[in-house]
Amino acid sequence: MEQVPLSHVLILSSILFFLGIYGFFTRRNLITVLMSIELILNSVNINFVAFNKYLYPHQLEGVFFTLFIITIAAAEVSLAIAIIINLYRRFNTIDIDDTDTMKY
Amino acid sequence: MSYDLSSEIILFLPLLSFLVLSLFGKKIKPEISGIIGTMILAIVAFLSLYVAFGYFFDFGKVDGVYVKHIVTQFSWLQFNENLSIDMGIVLDPISVMMLIVISFVSFMVHLYSLNYMKGEDRFTMYYAYLALFSFSMLGLVVAVNLFQMYMFWELVGISSFLLIGFYFTKPSAIAAAKKAFIVTRFADLGFLIGILMLSYGAKTLDFFVLIERLTATGSPYIASFTATSFLGLSTLSWALLLVFAGGAGKSAMFPLHIWLPDAMEGPTPVSALIHAATMVVAGVFLVARLFPIFAISAPDALHIIAYIGAFTALFAAIIATTQTDIKRVLAYSTISQIAFMMFALGVSGWGEGNNEGYTASMFHLFTHAFFKALLFLGAGAVIHAVHSNEMKDMGGLRKALPITHITFLMACLAIAGVPPFAGFFSKEAILSAAYNANLPIFYVAVFTSGLTAFYMFRLYFRIFWSKPAVKHEGHGHESHTWAMNIPLIILAAGAVFAGFIPFGSFVSAEGKAIELPFHLMFSIIPVLVGLTGILIAYVLYGKKSDLPAKISNSISFVYQSAYHKFYIDEIYLFVTKKILFNLIGRPSAWFDKNVVNGGMINGSASGTVMFSGAIKKMQSGRLQTYAMFFLGGVLILAALLVIKFI
Numbered sequence: 001m002e003q004v005p006l007s008h009v010l011i012l013s014s015i016l017f018f019l020g021i022y023g024f025f026t027r028r029n030l031i032t033v034l035m036s037i038e039l040i041l042n043s044v045n046i047n048f049v050a051f052n053k054y055l056y057p058h059q060l061e062g063v064f065f066t067l068f069i070i071t072i073a074a075a076e077v078s079l080a081i082a083i084i085i086n087l088y089r090r091f092n093t094i095d096i097d098d099t100d101t102m103k104y
Numbered sequence: 105m106s107y108d109l110s111s112e113i114i115l116f117l118p119l120l121s122f123l124v125l126s127l128f129g130k131k132i133k134p135e136i137s138g139i140i141g142t143m144i145l146a147i148v149a150f151l152s153l154y155v156a157f158g159y160f161f162d163f164g165k166v167d168g169v170y171v172k173h174i175v176t177q178f179s180w181l182q183f184n185e186n187l188s189i190d191m192g193i194v195l196d197p198i199s200v201m202m203l204i205v206i207s208f209v210s211f212m213v214h215l216y217s218l219n220y221m222k223g224e225d226r227f228t229m230y231y232a233y234l235a236l237f238s239f240s241m242l243g244l245v246v247a248v249n250l251f252q253m254y255m256f257w258e259l260v261g262i263s264s265f266l267l268i269g270f271y272f273t274k275p276s277a278i279a280a281a282k283k284a285f286i287v288t289r290f291a292d293l294g295f296l297i298g299i300l301m302l303s304y305g306a307k308t309l310d311f312f313v314l315i316e317r318l319t320a321t322g323s324p325y326i327a328s329f330t331a332t333s334f335l336g337l338s339t340l341s342w343a344l345l346l347v348f349a350g351g352a353g354k355s356a357m358f359p360l361h362i363w364l365p366d367a368m369e370g371p372t373p374v375s376a377l378i379h380a381a382t383m384v385v386a387g388v389f390l391v392a393r394l395f396p397i398f399a400i401s402a403p404d405a406l407h408i409i410a411y412i413g414a415f416t417a418l419f420a421a422i423i424a425t426t427q428t429d430i431k432r433v434l435a436y437s438t439i440s441q442i443a444f445m446m447f448a449l450g451v452s453g454w455g456e457g458n459n460e461g462y463t464a465s466m467f468h469l470f471t472h473a474f475f476k477a478l479l480f481l482g483a484g485a486v487i488h489a490v491h492s493n494e495m496k497d498m499g500g501l502r503k504a505l506p507i508t509h510i511t512f513l514m515a516c517l518a519i520a521g522v523p524p525f526a527g528f529f530s531k532e533a534i535l536s537a538a539y540n541a542n543l544p545i546f547y548v549a550v551f552t553s554g555l556t557a558f559y560m561f562r563l564y565f566r567i568f569w570s571k572p573a574v575k576h577e578g579h580g581h582e583s584h585t586w587a588m589n590i591p592l593i594i595l596a597a598g599a600v601f602a603g604f605i606p607f608g609s610f611v612s613a614e615g616k617a618i619e620l621p622f623h624l625m626f627s628i629i630p631v632l633v634g635l636t637g638i639l640i641a642y643v644l645y646g647k648k649s650d651l652p653a654k655i656s657n658s659i660s661f662v663y664q665s666a667y668h669k670f671y672i673d674e675i676y677l678f679v680t681k682k683i684l685f686n687l688i689g690r691p692s693a694w695f696d697k698n699v700v701n702g703g704m705i706n707g708s709a710s711g712t713v714m715f716s717g718a719i720k721k722m723q724s725g726r727l728q729t730y731a732m733f734f735l736g737g738v739l740i741l742a743a744l745l746v747i748k749f750i
Binding site for chain 2: 021024025033096097099100102103104
């Protein structure tokens with residue numbers, strides 16, 4: 001069976017990455033911004049797994065890193081959700097433009 | 105107890121007294137603290153006599169010559185292998201003599217102050233300051249090293265400042281204390297430069313090494329030191345003259361004498377201690393300490409010292425004849441007498457190896473300490489009784505203050521040089537040294553000693569005669585207790601008998617005993633001059649008359665300028681206030697205010713504020729703006745990496 005070439009996988013992860021970046025900059029809802037960050041993280045995960053499989057098939061570091069990132073992303077999401085809930089309680093909104101009081 | 109241990113105790117007991125009295129003074133009753141201080145000084149005085157006895161009769165003499173005896177010495181600050189600042193205690197004839205003078209007069213003043221300063225506020229601090237002063241003065245005379253001496257020198261300056269300004273609620277006392285400090289400090293600048301020059305030229309600070317290196321014939325140090333000259337004097341002479349400038353400041357030589365009369369604002373016993381017997385002779389002591397270098401390698405510096413001394417002696421004596429504040433008369437008399445010691449050292453610059461001026465100077469220092477301390481303490485007793493410093497408030501006090509009267513008379517006779525009182529012997533020695541060296545100075549000295557007799561007896565007659573004798577004016581102040589009378593009597597004994605000490609066999613420039621010349625024929629003229637002075641004083645002031653006023657009116661201009669101290673203070677004020685303040689003070693104040701403060705300090709502050717105001721907008725609080733910056737940074741880094749690997 002013919003393998004999918006590495007470049008295809010990398011193109012997929014790049015598309016995911018820039019989708020995430022685009023979402024991060026354009027969304028006004030904090031929850032969607034958070035989801036965009038998850039997209040970025042997952043594009044990185046794909047990269048790790050792909051490089052591991054195609055370049056160093058006898059090693060496992062890429063896979064391990066992916067597992068770590070998934071764990072940390074879960075923790076980070078719970079933290080971010082907690083922050084967003086607190087923001088909502090205080091400002092009654094989760095629009096990113098209305099929560100800019102932490103400044104000079 | 106060994107002599108070495110005793111001399112260490114002598115130095116550190118007053119320091120201990122100072123520490124105890126100043127740290128725990130609040131917990132001690134004033135009377136007790138006075139007694140503690142006095143007891144400690146009594147021990148110090150006794151130990152000084154013991155050490156002096158040991159030095160002069162037991163261990164000091166080697167082969168008929170008094171040599172230095174280093175009690176202790178350790179390196180305190182090592183600059184390099186060759187140059188270090190040492191601390192130590194050295195005994196040699198002059199330091200031992202000074203130990204006696206300082207501890208003895210200081211003890212007398214401590215004892216006297218028990219009564220004189222009774223009931224003053226800060227009585228304990230007064231004793232603490234006295235102890236600090238005694239410590240610094242004792243440390244000064246036993247110093248092994250120029251720099252050690254300089255440190256104690258400054259300690260003496262600060263304790264003198266504290267004592268002059270003791271009545272710090274009086275503006276005049278504060279002004280006097282500041283004046284004394286600033287003038288002597290200004291002179292000490294010269295001293296410091298002199299020390300640096302000497303240590304640079306001779307590569308040492310130790311007195312004895314310094315003397316050895318700068319007096320040996322053919323020494324390379326002298327050769328390099330005298331190679332360059334400036335204004336006709338070699339570098340060595342300039343260094344020594346700068347050192348002398350420090351001594352002139354402390355010893356109130358013209359033109360740095362202006363602080364001493366004002367320093368009379370301090371309590372009278374302080375004047376007796378500091379401004380008569382001890383601190384003001386520090387300058388003489390300094391020149392005497394370096395005397396071999398002066399005499400052998402830089403006689404031209406000694407000539408200058410001699411001229412300055414002779415001029416100051418005459419100058420101060422003329423002013424003393426016109427002053428009406430009794431302490432000021434004594435102050436100018438002190439300046440004049442110190443100047444006698446100074447030019448006695450100076451005249452050794454003429455004539456090879458003829459160092460009798462050195463012995464005469466030290467002798468006069470010794471006897472002067474007794475009778476001048478006595479005069480000040482006597483004046484203190486008079487002031488204590490009449491509550492005034494002015495002569496016009498006095499007169500006819502001989503019955504009211506009998507003990508003060510008799511002792512004061514003895515001191516006046518001593519300072520006037522009437523035989524057989526102490527001052528006669530030492531003054532004859534000085535005159536003889538001057539006669540053998542430089543005749544003009546001799547004539548000035550004889551005339552000045554006549555003036556001395558005149559103004560001292562003017563003082564004496566104005567205080568104790570001139571009006572009908574008064575007995576007790578009823579305010580009960582002849583209740584001078586033993587604490588005030590005993591010092592007077594002891595010092596009077598010193599003023600009478602100190603002259604009989606064969607001083608030449610103890611103190612001389614080389615350490616060998618020398619015979620002070622004493623010729624009956626030579627003494628006749630000075631004694632006659634002195635007696636004439638006394639006679640004139642009696643005619644003018646013995647009874648109340650208007651003769652003095654007539655005379656002073658007839659020479660009004662001279663009298664007025666002498667009364668105003670030849671306007672030296674005014675000249676100083678003119679130079680400082682009008683010239684220095686306007687030319688240097690104001691421009692530098694302007695520079696400080698506008699350039700340093702305005703430009704550099706405020707300018708940099710407002711620059712920072714403006715810059716931060718400009719960049720603070722970047723912290724907008726908008727999450728996506730931050731992310732934009734972040735992404736921009738990452739892209740730039742990525743671009744850099746790409747460029748690098750292409």
